[in-house]
Structures are given as structure tokens and as C-alpha cells.
Amino acid sequence: MENNNSNASTSSQNSSPDNKQRSFLERSLNVIEVVGNKLPDPAVLFFLLMIAVWIASAFLAQFTFTAVHPSTGEPINVINQLSGDQLANFMVNMVSVFVNFAPLGIVLVALLGVGVAEHTGFVNAALRKLLGWTSASLLTPMLILVAIVSHTAADAGYVVVIPLGAVIFYAAGRHPLAGIAAAFAGVSGGFSANFIPSAIDPMLAGITEAAGQVLDPELYVNPLANWFFMSASSLLIIGIGWWLTDKVIEPRLVKDTPIDGDMSDMPTLEPLSREESRGLSWATFSIVLSFALLAAAVLWPGSPLRDPNPDLTLFESITSFGAPVMRSIVPLIFILFLIPGVVYGYAARTIESHKDIITGMSKAMESMGYYIVMAFFAAQFIAAFNSSNIGILIAVNGAGWLGSLGLPAQVTIVGIIGLTMFVNLFVGSASAKWLIIAPIFVPMLMQLGISPELAQAAYRVGDSSSNIITPLLPYFPLIVVFCKRYFKGAGIGTLISMMLPYSIMLAVGWTIFLLIYWALGIPLGLQAGYTYG
DSSP: OOOHHHHHHHHHHHHHHHHHHHHHHHHHHHHHHHHHHHSSOOOHHHHHHHHHHHHHHHTTTTSOOOOOEEEEEBBBOOTEEESHHHHHHHHHHEEEEHHHHHHHHHHHHHHOOOOOOHHHHHHHHHHHHHHHHOOGGHHHHHHHOOOOOHHGTTHHHIIIIHHHHHHHHHHSSSOOOHHHHHHHHHITTTTOOOOSSTTTTHHHHHHHHHHHHHTOOTTOOOTTTTTTHHHHHHHHHHHHHHHHIIIIIIIHHHHHOOOOOTTTTOOOOOOOHHHHHHHHHHHHHHHHHHHHHHHHHHSTOTTSSSSTTSSSOHHHHSSSSSSSTTTGGGHHHHHHHHHHHHHHHHTSOOOOOOHHHHHHHHHHHHHHHHHHHHHHHHHHHHHHHHHHTHHHHHHHHHHHHHHHHHHOHHHHHHHHEEEEEHTTHHHHHHHHHHHHHHHHHHHHHHHTTBBBBHHHHHHHHOOOOOHOOOOTSTTTTHHHHHHHOOOTTHHHHHHHHHHHHHHHHHHHHHHHHHHHHHHHOOOOOOOOSSOOO
């Protein structure tokens, strides 16, 4: 398999009409890359958007509008953000606006626990163990499954699962680039899909909640509002990825893409050492024990973690808005990663003292430095946008316009998915895109009777399915480097040509799946419906 048909494949590559197709695709994507690189950094983009809101508010404040606020019944007046009073409020509230920015604390707290689990080696060992159990016939679906689960540990999948995917495919006599493609499809194409709650859930829910509170100040969006749908979506991602990898992508790679890299120092998928196995066993036991204790604490009669309302059933008292356990999802994510991470570290002897635990948390926070900077400017932009009343004005008028078109709600949701995919070609950050889109579309869709949770689910479908074809994804250059190790001629066009079928199939299949899921009325997640009002 390794180099038997490299000459023939190289010749066929040079003469094949398909080569012109790939060259055109690469040129098109290069244009997108150039245009995208000319956009400001997301942090600067939010600053410029805030300035734009200030200027727009000063202009629009001169006019009288007939739109009525849906909650108060009062006419909506745009407030000039460049007036003396508003500029003074901006200076006075700058710190509190940043500190109280909903997604900030949620993300940082969740990643403290994940950082420990990554630093001690628990995440790496668990992924290697899962992949080591897999038979050759189930290699592809298991790799995609592990890639999906790796979202729980933030970006661990990009730097651990994707290169391991190439290693295990090569070791099994399969094309290593097919392993990269399958893992990349799971890690990035299925970015929002997961059986296990991850940091992306509370991050997006916090943004959705903040956006929806423009209309409904009492709105609460559960961090697991999309959990059921995203769990079911994991099966869809695995199925699509499995079929494409084995039936479409790998046969094409075997025919046209020779393995011409230096394999002399090829890493192997080493089995776990005795210390790692011991650490993983104790960590697994700690996870089971933690869940058992949590279940006992919640199910215990009179538990303070449940809603105290005596009229509620057991299930309702656990999942209601007033249940402390439902408002503790983020701390639970922190604890349920911290415990096995620490247990693994001591059992596997990868850490020696509590100082190593703090080091893991510190490294996690270091990796979030850019996000904190972006969050500062995003918070100021959203505060100015909400304070100006421009958002509510757009939402009410936009909802009226959409309503006048008489389009089915399903068509509107498909439009949100398509818009997200387009924006994703220019803005790679999932949170940055939703921070831009949510303040406009969440209230607008609420006016049309569509719940914030459904709008968020549609966004996640569009964002995930287009991740794997945008060169502006922060990890995209890294994946190209992984490909070059096995195929020296690999570049952006090589990776795009591999991943484009996944992107198209995921976009179409996942959109249809959402519409069917919606039609059947299956719950999206905890405390989440399809309609608002």
C-alpha cells in the first residue's frame, strides 16, 4: 500500500481532468483566504462594531419609529450612545459589563477542570485506550466517535486524535490521510455533536441567553438546552463520516495520493504503560463513584439540589428552572474533570504534588488569554448594542418583515444555517460568530415564535458542518502539516478536496435531520422547546 503505485498515481494525477477541478477549487479557496485575512482580528472587529453602533445610534436617534416593544408596549426609541450621559455610563460600567459577561465565567470555570485532566495525561491515555480496543472493521466509526468525544476536552482532539488517526490507519495498512480526514470530520465537522456535555454548551447558551434577554429579561437558557439533539446528531455524524471515509475518500486517496513521506521515524500507537493503565483504572473508578454520589445526592428525598416545590414530580424537580443542580452544570463539568484528572495524575505518577494540579489549571487559563481579550470587546459591543435599542428595533421590524413573507418557520431555520456557513468562511471562532449573529437573530426569531434553543441548534449545525473547509480555522494549517508528513505535496487544496464531501454531506444531512427531529417533537435538550411565547 505504501508506495506500490506512487509513480502511476502521480502520473494519473498530472493528466487527470480532475486535477483541473482541484486547481480551480484551490484558487477559489485562496481568494476566500485572502479576503478573510484582510478582515480585522475578531477582538478589533468587535471594537469597530461598537464604534459603528455608537455612530448609527447617534444618527437613528433623530428619527421616530412606529415599532412597539413587545414586552412594555412602548414605542421603541433609539438611544444616542454618543451623548454625554451614555458616554459617562460607558466609562462607569466598563468593568462590570466585562466581568458580568455571561460566557466568560462559564468558559473559564469549565476549562479549569479540563486543564487538569489534560495536564496529567488522563485525556491522552483515555483516548489511546478507546482506540486500542477497536477491531479493524470498526476502525473508522470508533475513530470518529473518539474525535467527537474529544470535544469535551476543548481542543485536545486537534492535537491528539487527528495525528493518532493517521498513525492507527497506517498501522492497520490503510491510507493515513484517510485517518486524518475521518478524525478531522469528527473533531471539527462534528464540533457541536457530543454525547458528553462540553465547554461549548455553556459558552453558546450564555451568548443565546444574553441575546434573548433583549426581549425577555427573565429568559434562562439551560447550558444543556441542545444536549438531546446533539447526542442524537453524534450518531448521524458517525454514520456519514464512516460511509464517506470507507467508500469515497479512502479509495480516491489510494488511487491518486501516494505515501511518499519519510516513514523511518513513524510513531506507533504504543499500548499504555503499567503506570498509565493503573492511573486510567483508578480515574475510571473515580468517575463512576462521582456519578453515583451525584445521583444519590439528587435522588435523596429533600435534596437541596432539587426544586423544593412539592407539586413537582421527581423528574420535574430535577430539571426545572429552580433546581440548583440544573444551575450547577458548569461547576459539575469542572468537578467531574478535576477528580479523574487528579486521581490519574497521582496513580500514574505524572504529577508529584498539588503544585502540578495548579500548573494544569494555569496552562488552561494561558490558552484562554486570547478569548478573554475578545470577550472584553464583545461584552462592550453587546452592551452598547442592547443599550442603543437598535437590536430590539431590528428584531421587531425584521420579524414583521419575515412574518409578512409568510415563510414557514422551517425555511427560516434553514436560512440561519446557510448564513452561519457563509460567515464561518471569514470568522473562524464559534463564539465570535454567535456573538455577532445571536443579538440580531435570537430576538428576531423569538418574535416569530421560534425558541432561542432552536435558533442555537440551527447555528451549531451550520457552524460545525463548514468548519472543515475554512482555511481560517485556527487549526487548519496544523492539519495541512499532518498531511505533509505522509504526502509531501499536500497543501490547502489537498485538505479541502478531502474534506469538501464531508462538509456538503454534513450540511445537507444534518439540516434534514434537524427538520425531522423538530417535526417529531423530540426534545432538543433540558428545559428547551421549539416555540417561544
